[in-house]
Amino acid sequence: MxxxxxxxxxxxxxxxxxxxxxxxxxxxxxxxxxxxxxxxxxxxxxxxxxxxxxxxxxxxxxxxxxxxxxxxxxxxxxxxxxxxxxxxxxxxxxxxxxxxxGVPPSLKSGQSHAITKPSYYTKRIEAINFAMANDDGIRPDNFHRADVVLTGVSRSGKTPTCLYLAMHYGLRSANYPITEEDFERGDLPQLLYDCRHKLFALTIEPQRLQLIREERRPGSGYASLKRCQDDIKQAQKMYKRLQVPVLNTTTQSIEEISSQIIKMLKDNLDGGAASGGKTAVI
Amino acid sequence: MxxxxxxxxxxxxxxxxxxxxxxxxxxxxxxxxxxxxxxxxxxxxxxxxxxxxxxxxxxxxxxxxxxxxxxxxxxxxxxxxxxxxxxxxxxxxxxxxxxxxGVPPSLKSGQSHAITKPSYYTKRIEAINFAMANDDGIRPDNFHRADVVLTGVSRSGKTPTCLYLAMHYGLRSANYPITEEDFERGDLPQLLYDCRHKLFALTIEPQRLQLIREERRPGSGYASLKRCQDDIKQAQKMYKRLQVPVLNTTTQSIEEISSQIIKMLKDNLDGGAASGGKTAVI
Known part of the structure; x- marks a missing residue:
C-alpha cells in the first residue's frame, strides 16, 4: 500500500x-x-x-x-x-x-522556530562553534570549558553526537578520540578522569565500525575487522576503569544518545553529589 | 504568571x-x-x-x-x-x-527518532561528515559533489546552517567564505557561478556582524563596524551579479533559513528548467 x-x-x-x-x-x-x-x-x-x-x-x-x-x-x-x-x-x-x-493565543505563525529568545539562540550558535573548534581532541585544554565531553575510538560517532548536543540543547560539546598512544599506554589521559562528571563514552559493534572505516580508508589495516575488534575491546577496558556511562551508536541514533546524555547529565546534577557522582552504565 | x-x-x-x-x-x-x-x-x-x-x-x-x-x-x-x-x-x-x-498502530514507542531506516540515517551521518570536511571553503573542488553550497562573509552564519541542513535533511552541504582576495578582485570565483543552481548567499546586519566578530577578535579591524559594513556592501554587489537567493541571518534562525533553502531547491528542481533556472531573491 x-x-x-x-x-x-x-x-x-x-x-x-x-x-x-x-x-x-x-x-x-x-x-x-x-x-x-x-x-x-x-x-x-x-x-x-x-x-x-x-x-x-x-x-x-x-x-x-x-x-x-x-x-x-x-x-x-x-x-x-x-x-x-x-x-x-x-x-x-x-x-x-x-x-x-486564561490567555488568548497570539495566532502568529512560525514562532516556535524563529529567534524569539535571542540569548538562547546565541547560546546554541556559540555551542555549535565550540563543538566545531573542539572536535577530535583538537583542544583538550578546553575540556574544562565544555558542558559535555565524549570519547570513543575513531569513527564511533563522536562528532555527529557532539554537533547534535550543541545544536539542539545548546551544550558546549567537545570530544576526545582514543589514539594509538592511549592504546599503547593502556589508559586514557588524566584530563579525562578530571572531567568524569560530564564524560560519556561511545561504543559500536566491530562489524559496523569496519564498514564505516572501510568507507573511509578502503583495504587499510585501520579498517580491518581485527583492528576494529581490538580497538573496541581495549576501549571498553578503559571505560570500565574510568567508570563512565557507555552508549552504543550501532543501535541508537544521535537523537537517542543525546537525549540519554541530557537525562544523565541532569540526574548527575540532581543527585550526583549525594551518590558520590556515580553514573549508571547503560 | x-x-x-x-x-x-x-x-x-x-x-x-x-x-x-x-x-x-x-x-x-x-x-x-x-x-x-x-x-x-x-x-x-x-x-x-x-x-x-x-x-x-x-x-x-x-x-x-x-x-x-x-x-x-x-x-x-x-x-x-x-x-x-x-x-x-x-x-x-x-x-x-x-x-x-485501515491498519492498527504498532504502539511501539520511540520509533520516530530511532534508526528505523538505516539507509536514510547513514545518509544523514555522511552528510554531517561532508559538511565538516567542506566547511569554510576548505575544498572548493568538492562543490560538484555537494547538494547545496552557501556563501557569505566571515561569521555570517554559514557553518551552523550547513550543519543543520546536513543533520536534518541529509544534504551534503559545503560553504565558501568570501575572502580578502575576492574583495580585491571584486568578484567571486568561477566555481561559484558553476554551482549557481544550488548556491545560496547569506547576509547579516552590520551591527550584528560587528558584535559577533568583536566576540571573536576584540578590538580588531576585522571587527570594526566600518569593515563589517564594507564587507557586506561588497558581498551584496557580488550576490547581485551571481543572481542567487540571499537570506538574512540577523532576523532568521538556522531552522527558518534551512527550510527556505529546502523549498527553493525543490522549486528549482520542479520548475527550474522551465523558468531558465531563475531563483527568487528573498
Whole structure:
C-alpha cells in the first residue's frame, strides 16, 4: 500500500513534520511517500497544493494524508476542502490550553522556530562553534570549558553526537578520540578522569565500525575487522576503569544518545553529589 | 504568571518537546519553566514525576502543564492522575489515522527518532561528515559533489546552517567564505557561478556582524563596524551579479533559513528548467 503524505505549514513546517513522522512511525506496514511543504502562506499556494493532492489521490488510488499546523482559517479551509485526510495538529490543543492558561493565543505563525529568545539562540550558535573548534581532541585544554565531553575510538560517532548536543540543547560539546598512544599506554589521559562528571563514552559493534572505516580508508589495516575488534575491546577496558556511562551508536541514533546524555547529565546534577557522582552504565 | 511545563515521553521526548514548544509559543505573555523528561518508561519513574508535579503546583500556585506522547496506558494513567493539566499529543490522532489507513498502530514507542531506516540515517551521518570536511571553503573542488553550497562573509552564519541542513535533511552541504582576495578582485570565483543552481548567499546586519566578530577578535579591524559594513556592501554587489537567493541571518534562525533553502531547491528542481533556472531573491 502506498500513501502520499504532505507536511504543511505557514512557516518552517518543522512541527508538522516532527509530529507527523512520529504518528506515521506507528504504521510501519504502510509505504508513505512524504512531501515537505513549508511556507504555504497564501491562498494561491494552498490552491496549488490541493491540485497536488488530487494528483496524489489519482496516483495512489487513495486520498493523501495532510499533517498541518495552520493558524490562518482561510488557508486551512482551502486545504481541508481538497481531496485529503486532513489532520490539523494545532487546533485541537490551542483552545483547551488557552482556557487553562486564561490567555488568548497570539495566532502568529512560525514562532516556535524563529529567534524569539535571542540569548538562547546565541547560546546554541556559540555551542555549535565550540563543538566545531573542539572536535577530535583538537583542544583538550578546553575540556574544562565544555558542558559535555565524549570519547570513543575513531569513527564511533563522536562528532555527529557532539554537533547534535550543541545544536539542539545548546551544550558546549567537545570530544576526545582514543589514539594509538592511549592504546599503547593502556589508559586514557588524566584530563579525562578530571572531567568524569560530564564524560560519556561511545561504543559500536566491530562489524559496523569496519564498514564505516572501510568507507573511509578502503583495504587499510585501520579498517580491518581485527583492528576494529581490538580497538573496541581495549576501549571498553578503559571505560570500565574510568567508570563512565557507555552508549552504543550501532543501535541508537544521535537523537537517542543525546537525549540519554541530557537525562544523565541532569540526574548527575540532581543527585550526583549525594551518590558520590556515580553514573549508571547503560 | 509562572507555569511549569513538563515534556514527557517513554523515549527521547523530541516529539513532545517540539509540538509542546510550538503550542507554548502561542502564549508569549506567560513565563514557562520548561522541564524535559525523556525515558519515563516505568511506573516508578511516572510516580516520581507526579511528585515533581505536586512540587511545581505548590511553587507556581497553579498546576503544571504536561505535554506527553505516551503509548503505555498504565504509565499514562499514573501521569494523568497527578496534579497537572495533561495534554496527550498522540492519542487523539492515532485512532482516526488508524481508521483512515485501515491498519492498527504498532504502539511501539520511540520509533520516530530511532534508526528505523538505516539507509536514510547513514545518509544523514555522511552528510554531517561532508559538511565538516567542506566547511569554510576548505575544498572548493568538492562543490560538484555537494547538494547545496552557501556563501557569505566571515561569521555570517554559514557553518551552523550547513550543519543543520546536513543533520536534518541529509544534504551534503559545503560553504565558501568570501575572502580578502575576492574583495580585491571584486568578484567571486568561477566555481561559484558553476554551482549557481544550488548556491545560496547569506547576509547579516552590520551591527550584528560587528558584535559577533568583536566576540571573536576584540578590538580588531576585522571587527570594526566600518569593515563589517564594507564587507557586506561588497558581498551584496557580488550576490547581485551571481543572481542567487540571499537570506538574512540577523532576523532568521538556522531552522527558518534551512527550510527556505529546502523549498527553493525543490522549486528549482520542479520548475527550474522551465523558468531558465531563475531563483527568487528573498
Amino acid at each position: 502506498n500513501r502520499t503524505v504532505f507536511f504543511v505549514s505557514e512557516s518552517t513546517g518543522i512541527t508538522a513534520e516532527t509530529l507527523g513522522h512520529s504518528l506515521l512511525s506507528q504504521f510501519d506496514t504502510v509505504n508513505f511517500e512524504q512531501v515537505y511543504m513549508p511556507y504555504i502562506n497564501t491562498e494561491l499556494r494552498a490552491q496549488a497544493l490541493t491540485q497536488r493532492m488530487a494528483e496524489a489521490a489519482d496516483r495512489d488510488g487513495a486520498r493523501p494524508i495532510v499533517f498541518a499546523t495552520m493558524l490562518n482559517h482561510e488557508i486551512r479551509d482551502i486545504l481541508k476542502g481538497g481531496n485529503c485526510f486532513y489532520v490539523e495538529l494545532f487546533e485541537v490543543f490551542v483552545g483547551p490550553l488557552s482556557a487553562e492558561l | 509562572n507555569r511549569t511545563v513538563f515534556f514527557v515521553s517513554e523515549s527521547t521526548g523530541i516529539t513532545a518537546e517540539t509540538l509542546g514548544h510550538s503550542l507554548l509559543s502561542q502564549f508569549d505573555t506567560v513565563n514557562f519553566e520548561q522541564v524535559y523528561m525523556p525515558y519515563i518508561n516505568t511506573e516508578l519513574r511516572a510516580q516520581a514525576l507526579t511528585q515533581r508535579m505536586a512540587e511545581a503546583a505548590d511553587r507556581d500556585g497553579a498546576r503544571p502543564i504536561v505535554f506527553a506522547t505516551m503509548l503505555n496506558h498504565e504509565i499514562r494513567d499514573i501521569l494523568k492522575g497527578g496534579n497537572c493539566f495533561y495534554v496527550e499529543l498522540f492519542e487523539v490522532f492515532v485512532g482516526p489515522l488508524s481508521a483512515e489507513l
